[in-house]
Amino acid sequence: MIDTVGVSRREFARRVVMDPSKLSRSLSGARRFTVAELARIADTADVDAGWLLGSRPEAPAKPSAVRRDRAAAAPRGGRPLQIVRETVRLIAERGFHGVRIADIAEACATSTAAVHYHFPGRDELLEAAVRWCMDEDSARRAARIADAGDTGDASDELRQLIELQTPYTEQRRWQWSVWLDLWAQAARSTAVGRLHVAYHRQWRATVADVLRRGIDQGVFRPTDPDAAALRLTALIHGLATQVLAAAPVTEAGAEAGVGTSPEDMQAALLAYVDVTLSAPAHRS
Known part of the structure; x- marks a missing residue:
């Protein structure tokens, strides 16, 4: 069939x-x-x-x-x-x-x-929405890593992942808005909670794999890649929440400087990687 x-x-x-x-x-x-x-x-x-x-x-x-x-x-x-x-x-x-x-x-x-x-009920529909978001997010990450992988440099792959997670565009803000709303529901739904755990496990594993390759290449300092991935992904999620809580900048710049901007988020993440993860010879 x-x-x-x-x-x-x-x-x-x-x-x-x-x-x-x-x-x-x-x-x-x-x-x-x-x-x-x-x-x-x-x-x-x-x-x-x-x-x-x-x-x-x-x-x-x-x-x-x-x-x-x-x-x-x-x-x-x-x-x-x-x-x-x-x-x-x-x-x-x-x-x-x-x-x-x-x-x-x-x-x-x-x-x-x-x-x-x-979808007989709202719970089934919510679970399906979470699964769809997971699949779409995983596909985008895989495509971005594949593009960055042409250079063979794990530090480039990590920068690509950080850029992909930064809500610069309306589409990315939209995606993060959905995730934050669905994550709140995960605390009240066992099925969605299981998907939430599976998503985070998969996302952290992706980051840990990139860090592991970078350690082998000598571009990242020797460290526990799983623990480092946990800290980095938590920082990404926390900063993304701050960006979404801030008023978007208008074309006229009326809201400029209000709250955490996407540029602030990406700069903070790259600085964190540079200071805590990059090998001394590969720091900016």
């Missing part, structure tokens, strides 16, 4: 907003799909939900014209992914508790019943 979509299993898991390991276990029979997961799979794979749920003996063949009409009307990545993307956008604008299912349905040009069909 996944083969007919023409994407990898990992990409299919992303489109149905599912943990790839859960998808693999469910496909192997070690875990049962939930009804909502089957609904999202049916929508994404363009198969009959009744067949997936076992109420039909075989998958009905849809006329080619119907398939073409559905393909033309389908949102990019499928309806489940559209619902999650719009949920994240609305959370960034209004905060999680300011977003109603009706708002999400309106943004997707669909009904509230359609939203509930794919």
Whole structure:
């Protein structure tokens, strides 16, 4: 079934907003799909939900014209992914508790019943939003490290990661706003809390790997890369929160100098790296 979509299993898991390991276990029979997961799979794979749920003996063949009409009307990545993307956008604008299912349905040009069909409750929708943010953030980091990796210099990779995490643009402020709101919810949701822990573990591991390579290259001083990654990522998150709390600078500069700016954040991070991590011969 996944083969007919023409994407990898990992990409299919992303489109149905599912943990790839859960998808693999469910496909192997070690875990049962939930009804909502089957609904999202049916929508994404363009198969009959009744067949997936076992109420039909075989998958009905849809006329080619119907398939073409559905393909033309389908949102990019499928309806489940559209619902999650719009949920994240609305959370960034209004905060999680300011977003109603009706708002999400309106943004997707669909009904509230359609939203509930794919995500039965707000908890499921919040978990899906967190997972989507994690996947998007991880993909951006991987691409940025790959670009920096052409030089083979771990210090360049670390500077790339710092620049990527600094909310210079409206898009990055939007992403950080979503993260901060979702992190607050993690304290109240066990499922989201587990994702929150997994995200931070992955993010710190990425930084620790870069530091470890830098130590081997001699550009960073010998230190515990895991402990150093914990301190650096905590500093990044704390400074990003200060930047978001500050009023954005307008084109006329009316808010200039108010609070911590993105430039302040990046300068502080680079100074921290230079003083505490860089080998003496490689300091600025």
